Amino acid sequence: MSNLKVLPLLEPEAPEAVVPCCPPLTERPFTAEEAERTARMFKxxxxxxxxxxxxxxxxxxxxxxxxxxxSDVGVSQPTVSHHLKKLREAGLLTSERRGTWVYYRVEPSVVAALGKMLGNLG
Amino acid sequence: MSNLKVLPLLEPEAPEAVVPCCPPLTERPFTAEEAERTARMFKxxxxxxxxxxxxxxxxxxxxxxxxxxxSDVGVSQPTVSHHLKKLREAGLLTSERRGTWVYYRVEPSVVAALGKMLGNLG
DNA sequence: CTTGAGGTTCGACATATGTCTATGTTGACA
DNA sequence: TGTCAACATAGACATATGTCGAACCTCAAG
Incomplete structure (x- = not known):
């Protein structure tokens, strides 16, 4: 009974269709669903x-x-890990393991969408 | 003892120097203070x-x-009031009473700053 | 002055959140 | 195989947060 496990890779969270995101904030009032999805990222x-x-x-x-x-942000290592997981689940970061280390990068499309949603207000 | 009160106007919260805000997210890691101020708005x-x-x-x-x-967002009216207060305290909305009604509007500078901070990522 | 409508504040409550320590898991290397 | 370093997960705990009903405050109109 050695390797029954099926690749417990990172990010088993399934970013739940996070991409299309949101209309400009000034266009019309958000629907409940739009607000739910978008608020998750802001949160x-x-x-x-x-x-x-x-x-x-x-x-x-x-x-x-x-x-x-x-990791030098003033909290313990497990807390850092916990926050990075939250950012992954929100679709803002992706992670990849290479050797001993795990590398994180930003998900550009999602962040650009957020910026567009806010930008039309200035 | 009729009017001892000193103008109990709205917004006695003093938006605590919320305006200058934040450098672009990609420029350099946020300091603890920058993060504290900016996170308040995202929150x-x-x-x-x-x-x-x-x-x-x-x-x-x-x-x-x-x-x-x-007010038609599916929660009670006191809850609406509570959330509007949070948005005011975060510097995102301002309010003004005119007669019976209280009018809210967005604070453009702050929101534009947020948009700029996110926009340079796309 | 009384009444009623629009909003806010208060107090209570259940749940969510951030943090920690302890423990697991994974991969590199001897 | 054993060990160590890099991260993740589990469980516990205190605090923060979202929500409500009830009470209060302001203004306008009788």
Whole structure:
């Protein structure tokens, strides 16, 4: 009974159709469903530690960073892991294991959609 | 003892220097202080009901809406009031009483800053 | 001054969230 | 095979959050 396991890869969360996202905020009132999907992303960015982690990944050379590169945010390592998981589940980050390290990068399409949704207000 | 009160106007919250906001997310990792300030706004938009209220104000004719115009979001009226207060405290909305009604409008500078912060990622 | 409508505040409550320590899992290397 | 380093998961706990009904405040109109 050695390898019954079926590839317990990272991100088994299934980002639940997160991509199309949202109309501009000024176009019309959001429906309940649109608000539910969109709020999930804002909520993910609504924690200071997560925002620092996200910014650290987004600004890191090469567009990606391993956890060890960005873990210096003042909380324990399991807490960092927990927040990165939340960002993944919100569809804002993706992760990939290479050797000992796990690399995170931002999901560009989703973030661009968020920006567009807010940008038309200025 | 009739009018000892000193103008109990709306918004006694003092938006605590919310305006300058934030560098682009890709420029460099956020400091703890930047993250704290910015996360407050994202957090405010991270609830479905609040996002619907915000979108309703942002998309309303004339750039403003009274509470009665946007209260149909499936929660009680006190809850609507509570969420609008959160959006005010986050610096995203301003309010003004005119006669019987209270009108809300979006704070354009803050929202534009948020959009810019996200936009450079696409 | 009384009444009623539009909004806010209060107090209570259940649930969600952020954090930790302890423990697992995975891969590299001896 | 054993060990170590990098991350993830599990469980526990205190606090924050969203929600409601009830009570309060403001204004306008009798």
């Amino acid at each position: 993910a960015l609504g924690d200071p530690v997560r925002l620092r982690l996200f910014s650290a990944v987004a600004s890191h050379a090469g567009g990606e960073a391993c956890v060890c590169d960005i | 405010a938009l991270g609830d479905p009901v609040r996002l619907r209220l915000f979108s309703a104000v942002a998309s309303h004719a004339g750039g403003e809406a009274c509470v009665c115009d946007i």
